[in-house]
Amino acid sequence: MKRIVLKKGKTAAVERFHPWVFSGAVSRREGDPVDGDAVEVYSHDDRYLATGHFQDGSILVRICSFEKTNLKQNFWNRKIKAAWHYRQHIGLLANVQTTCYRLIHGEGDGLPGLVIDVYGKTAVVQCHSIGMHLVRDKLAIALQNVLGDALTAIYDKSSASLPKSYAAEVTDGYLFGEAEPGEVLEYGHAFAVDWEQGQKTGFFLDQRENRQLLAHYAPGKRVLNAFCYSGGFSIYALKAGAQSVDSVDISQKAIDWTSKNAALNTPFSGTHRVFAEDVMQYFKREDLPDYDLMIVDPPAFAKSVAKRHNAVQAYKRLNTYALRRIQRNGILFTFSCSQVVGEQLFYNTIIAAAIEAKRRVRLMHRLTQPADHPVGLFHPEGAYLKGLVLWVE
Numbered sequence: 001m002k003r004i005v006l007k008k009g010k011t012a013a014v015e016r017f018h019p020w021v022f023s024g025a026v027s028r029r030e031g032d033p034v035d036g037d038a039v040e041v042y043s044h045d046d047r048y049l050a051t052g053h054f055q056d057g058s059i060l061v062r063i064c065s066f067e068k069t070n071l072k073q074n075f076w077n078r079k080i081k082a083a084w085h086y087r088q089h090i091g092l093l094a095n096v097q098t099t100c101y102r103l104i105h106g107e108g109d110g111l112p113g114l115v116i117d118v119y120g121k122t123a124v125v126q127c128h129s130i131g132m133h134l135v136r137d138k139l140a141i142a143l144q145n146v147l148g149d150a151l152t153a154i155y156d157k158s159s160a161s162l163p164k165s166y167a168a169e170v171t172d173g174y175l176f177g178e179a180e181p182g183e184v185l186e187y188g189h190a191f192a193v194d195w196e197q198g199q200k201t202g203f204f205l206d207q208r209e210n211r212q213l214l215a216h217y218a219p220g221k222r223v224l225n226a227f228c229y230s231g232g233f234s235i236y237a238l239k240a241g242a243q244s245v246d247s248v249d250i251s252q253k254a255i256d257w258t259s260k261n262a263a264l265n266t267p268f269s270g271t272h273r274v275f276a277e278d279v280m281q282y283f284k285r286e287d288l289p290d291y292d293l294m295i296v297d298p299p300a301f302a303k304s305v306a307k308r309h310n311a312v313q314a315y316k317r318l319n320t321y322a323l324r325r326i327q328r329n330g331i332l333f334t335f336s337c338s339q340v341v342g343e344q345l346f347y348n349t350i351i352a353a354a355i356e357a358k359r360r361v362r363l364m365h366r367l368t369q370p371a372d373h374p375v376g377l378f379h380p381e382g383a384y385l386k387g388l389v390l391w392v393e
Contacts, residue, residue: 002031021061036130053131062112076142100184108374124201127158140175153177215240221293231258283321323357339384365389
């Protein structure tokens with residue numbers, strides 16, 4: 001197998017089971033590896049350290065195993081089985097109230113560059129590395145081996161998540177079976193999921209527990225769901241007895257999905273309105289309703305460290321508007337899914353927004369991603385979702 005040899009003194013991170021090998025730690029490449037190749041990682045004194053996928057860039061190797069292995073079919077079977085077993089322990093398999101979950105969460109499941117979400121009997125595979133995409137057929141076999149009759153279709157949706165030069169030749173499609181996008185349940189709430197045309201794999205599964213918490217505070221409230229996408233938070237608020245819910249998103253397609261999901265969950269007593277409008281412009285309306293519960297869940301404002309400063313400024317402006325317009329003794333759920341904006345930086349940014357808005361604010365909850373989006377202790381970068389629940393006086 002082709003090799004990546006590390007510089008002297010650059011093995012500590014790998015020996016602590018961090019799943020990335022950065023290019024700056026590499027002394028030499030042996031065997032002329034190309035993007036997607038399986039490679040072994042060695043120390044300068046010829047000690048085996050790990051096996052993973054090579055991809056030229058700042059992260060040169062994404063590690064799949066810290067034990068010597070050949071990445072053949074049995075390896076993928078074992079990894080998918082281990083992930084399935086973990087989800088079984090957290091109560092997401094054969095759950096009649098929740099029929100959608102994340103089966104593979106990249107580094108958190110020891111498979112960097114791979115996401116697999118399950119919607120009913122369909123698994124949606126999204127590869128973020130060339131190496132994972134090249135073994136997609138092996139992954140499909142492993143999924144069938146492990147899930148058996150619980151799986152009738154596997155859809156590969158990787159074209160938008162792979163490097164552009166490679167993705168130019170990639171077409172999304174079914175690796176096994178075929179299925180029409182359909183409906184799933186989350187804590188008994190019905191959602192239409194379109195894994196072929198929707199964002200990411202079709203639905204934002206990472207907010208499941210946070211939506212459930214919102215339902216606790218929603219009864220009788222006047223709610224704004226900003227950046228609503230397909231209306232996840234809106235549906236939970238309506239079913240929990242909110243007085244009114246306004247769902248805002250700049251995408252008309254997202255608004256259409258929200259309306260469809262609201263229809264799937266009738267009856268509810270509150271009123272529901274939708275607005276295909278830019279959220280920042282919506283906050284500037286003079287006739288803004290008197291909201292006493294807001295959800296601000298924007299898309300990632302930064303996907304690289306170089307854009308972090310601009311992202312922080314955007315989070316500050318957005319939350320300043322929200323804090324100025326929410327009613328006294330209102331509750332704000334605010335989030336960041338930008339991996340490069342850490343938890344403390346996001347917290348400090350919200351403090352800055354509260355100062356600018358001249359509002360007294362109490363912290364009620366710190367929120368994060370659910371257990372089916374696990375974070376390895378040796379890979380803290382995997383904790384991408386950050387949320388705060390604030391009491392605004």
